[in-house]
Amino acid sequence: xxxxxxxxxxxxGWLLLLPAMVFLFAFTHVPAVTTxxxxxxxxxxxxxxxxxxxxxxxDRMLNDPVFWKVLWNNLWFALGTIPVSIGLAxxxxxxxxxxxxxxxxxxxxxxxxxxxxxxxxxxIWLFFxxxxxxLFDQLFGALFGTAHTNWLGNQATALNAVMVVxxxxxxxxxxxxxxxxxxxxxxxxxxxxxIEGAGRWTVFWKITFPLLMPTxxxxxxNAVINSFRLxxxxxxxxxxGPDNASSLLLFYIYETAFRYWETGYxxxxxxxxxxLLSALxxxxxxxxxxxxxxx
Amino acid sequence: MSPSAEKKLAGKSIELQTVAKVxxxxxxxxxxxxxVPAGSFTALLGPSGCGKSTTLRMIAGLETVDEGxxxxxxxxxxxxxxxxxxxxxxFQSYALFPHxxxxxxxVFGLKVRKVPKAExxxxxxxxxxxxGLSPYLDRKPAQLSGGQQQRVALxxxxxxxxxxxxxxxxxxxxxxxxxxxMRVEIRALQQxxxxxxxxxxxxxxxxxxxxxxxxxxxxxxxxxxxxxxxLYEKPGTPFAARFIGTPxxxxxxxxxxxxxxxxxxxxxxxxxEAMRIDERGPVRARVQxxxxxxxxxxADCLLGTAPFQVRLSGDSRVVPGEDxxxxxxxADLHVFDDATGxxxxxxxxxxxxxxxx
Numbered sequence: 001x002x003x004x005x006x007x008x009x010x011x012x013g014w015l016l017l018l019p020a021m022v023f024l025f026a027f028t029h030v031p032a033v034t035t036x037x038x039x040x041x042x043x044x045x046x047x048x049x050x051x052x053x054x055x056x057x058x059d060r061m062l063n064d065p066v067f068w069k070v071l072w073n074n075l076w077f078a079l080g081t082i083p084v085s086i087g088l089a090x091x092x093x094x095x096x097x098x099x100x101x102x103x104x105x106x107x108x109x110x111x112x113x114x115x116x117x118x119x120x121x122x123x124i125w126l127f128f129x130x131x132x133x134x135l136f137d138q139l140f141g142a143l144f145g146t147a148h149t150n151w152l153g154n155q156a157t158a159l160n161a162v163m164v165v166x167x168x169x170x171x172x173x174x175x176x177x178x179x180x181x182x183x184x185x186x187x188x189x190x191x192x193x194x195i196e197g198a199g200r201w202t203v204f205w206k207i208t209f210p211l212l213m214p215t216x217x218x219x220x221x222n223a224v225i226n227s228f229r230l231x232x233x234x235x236x237x238x239x240x241g242p243d244n245a246s247s248l249l250l251f252y253i254y255e256t257a258f259r260y261w262e263t264g265y266x267x268x269x270x271x272x273x274x275x276l277l278s279a280l281x282x283x284x285x286x287x288x289x290x291x292x293x294x295x
Numbered sequence: 296m297s298p299s300a301e302k303k304l305a306g307k308s309i310e311l312q313t314v315a316k317v318x319x320x321x322x323x324x325x326x327x328x329x330x331v332p333a334g335s336f337t338a339l340l341g342p343s344g345c346g347k348s349t350t351l352r353m354i355a356g357l358e359t360v361d362e363g364x365x366x367x368x369x370x371x372x373x374x375x376x377x378x379x380x381x382x383x384x385x386f387q388s389y390a391l392f393p394h395x396x397x398x399x400x401x402v403f404g405l406k407v408r409k410v411p412k413a414e415x416x417x418x419x420x421x422x423x424x425x426x427g428l429s430p431y432l433d434r435k436p437a438q439l440s441g442g443q444q445q446r447v448a449l450x451x452x453x454x455x456x457x458x459x460x461x462x463x464x465x466x467x468x469x470x471x472x473x474x475x476x477m478r479v480e481i482r483a484l485q486q487x488x489x490x491x492x493x494x495x496x497x498x499x500x501x502x503x504x505x506x507x508x509x510x511x512x513x514x515x516x517x518x519x520x521x522x523x524x525x526l527y528e529k530p531g532t533p534f535a536a537r538f539i540g541t542p543x544x545x546x547x548x549x550x551x552x553x554x555x556x557x558x559x560x561x562x563x564x565x566x567x568e569a570m571r572i573d574e575r576g577p578v579r580a581r582v583q584x585x586x587x588x589x590x591x592x593x594a595d596c597l598l599g600t601a602p603f604q605v606r607l608s609g610d611s612r613v614v615p616g617e618d619x620x621x622x623x624x625x626a627d628l629h630v631f632d633d634a635t636g637x638x639x640x641x642x643x644x645x646x647x648x649x650x651x652x
Contacts, residue, residue, distance in 0.1 A: 192392075
């Protein structure tokens with residue numbers, strides 16, 4: 001009798017889990033495993049089925065100069081966008097956390113880039129960057145008398161121009177998290193520190209910043225993932241060019257898979273991306289764990 | 296308590312001169328003038344919303360002073376930031392830094408002021424021994440009990456050896472037993488170290504037992520500033536009379552007494568504990584309800600239509616519905632003028648005689 005009720009509970013349990021599990025498997029686990037399997041096979045074409053290649057795809061990847069180029073680009077992209085957008089987010093959050101006129105409006109203005117779709121945002125920035133009559137050229141031309149600059153068409157500036165858009169897009173989003181975290185810090189802590197003689201700078205570095213650490217961990221994990229994930233604006237702004245100067249790993253995977261239709265090799269690149277991301281996420285948790293104070 | 300800690304500080308005096316705080320047109324603190332002598336223990340007492348915390352925060356420099364002046368040690372500090380007022384403060388919530396250990400919390404101010412490491416360690420040891428915190432120095436505040444957190448907050452306040460210490464309802468988060476212990480301890484600490492203490496509380500027992508001077512506030516106004524004994528024996532206003540003492544003082548309109556039919560707008564105050572059963576006493580009342588408390592019996596009575604309370608000894612057997620004759624000493628009578636709200640000590644003997652006639 002007891003066995004029977006136990007079994008019934010099991011069935012209920014599995015039934016409750018089932019809907020979420022189906023979606024999780026169908027869209028996350030199965031594709032991940034399939035990708036891993038595909039990465040060892042050649043790309044099937046027409047009547048020629050996929051052939052097992054062993055590590056040949058991986059060998060090709062390691063010898064692919066474009067792969068190293070986009071990986072390097074991605075590293076710079078991450079290093080350039082993450083600290084700046086987090087720093088900006090903290091600054092903006094500190095500012096709109098103060099009592100100031102039109103606070104609600106400023107908060108909304110900061111959040112706008114997050115609400116707008118990245119494709120639309122990229123189109124706006126495309127106008128800003130346009131040589132000759134774009135915002136930047138007009139501004140710099142009027143201020144410093146500089147000549148026309150092709151921000152997006154120059155190998156030296158293309159990646160940086162893409163990075164600026166990303167920072168603009170991400171900082172407002174991260175600010176919301178910091179704003180929420182700042183409001184959870186009791187005012188009396190700041191007051192106690194002030195009475196003990198601490199200035200604004202000391203209060204920030206000794207009290208506020210350490211107490212924001214859980215948020216910083218959360219935001220930086222998100223930022224790292226985003227730096228590999230957000231490539232929509234590259235399609236609009238530069239299409240990866242010139243000469244892959246602004247191409248990132250995910251963009252290269254997309255090109256390989258859906259423009260050149262080399263799905264086998266694209267699967268190999270995807271495995272590399274997954275390994276990289278998991279390593280980064282795990283590394284971040286271990287690195288931050290000792291420095292983060294959870295309440 | 297270790298003898299090494301018995302280093303006396305020179306406290307500084309505090310003077311409030313018609314200080315006011317205005318929030319959107321409401322005067323939260325309205326023209327309060329108080330003298331706090333150096334090295335004394337002053338309690339700011341009053342019901343919630345009376346402006347006592349705001350007054351303390353203005354002394355601390357956490358709120359701006361809208362009108363009037365605050366003088367510390369004779370110097371006007373009304374416009375100075377709190378870091379330059381040379382004082383320490385214990386918050387109601389303790390405001391301990393949750394990411395720092397007990398030791399780091401206590402020495403925070405010394406570190407900010409760049410006190411050398413050796414001196415920091417020495418002072419920390421002294422304070423930790425004094426407050427019994429030595430075993431917990433490496434813990435985070437969340438790993439401590441409420442009483443221990445309270446001690447850490449105290450430690451952070453006294454390690455700086457500031458001449459003034461402000462406390463904002465520091466005991467309100469503790470249970471009754473711990474509160475009693477900490478009351479004794481804080482008072483002892485203040486007398487031992489010699490700093491000036493301003494202590495905010497809504498609990499009259501805390502104020503009466505700890506303070507040299509009690510400043511009673513009501514709706515932003517100063518009701519009375521006096522020693523605890525004076526406040527109990529000679530309350531300046533009907534509010535002060537009702538606020539101090541449990542159960543509160545009975546305030547009866549003079550017209551309730553048939554002997555005083557022509558007395559006009561006066562209120563007579565008699566404490567429940569000052570009344571006794573007296574066959575020839577001037578108060579003839581009917582008992583409404585009786586509360587037996589062991590040592591005492593509290594009887595709610597009616598004099599005409601005016602209700603009042605009497606505290607009788609535990610063995611007196613009064614029953615509801617009984618008619619009582621009650622008496623009291625003329626010295627225990629308080630007379631307040633309804634029109635001005637002030638005491639009329641000049642009328643006490645006259646009214647006492649009239650009641651007896």
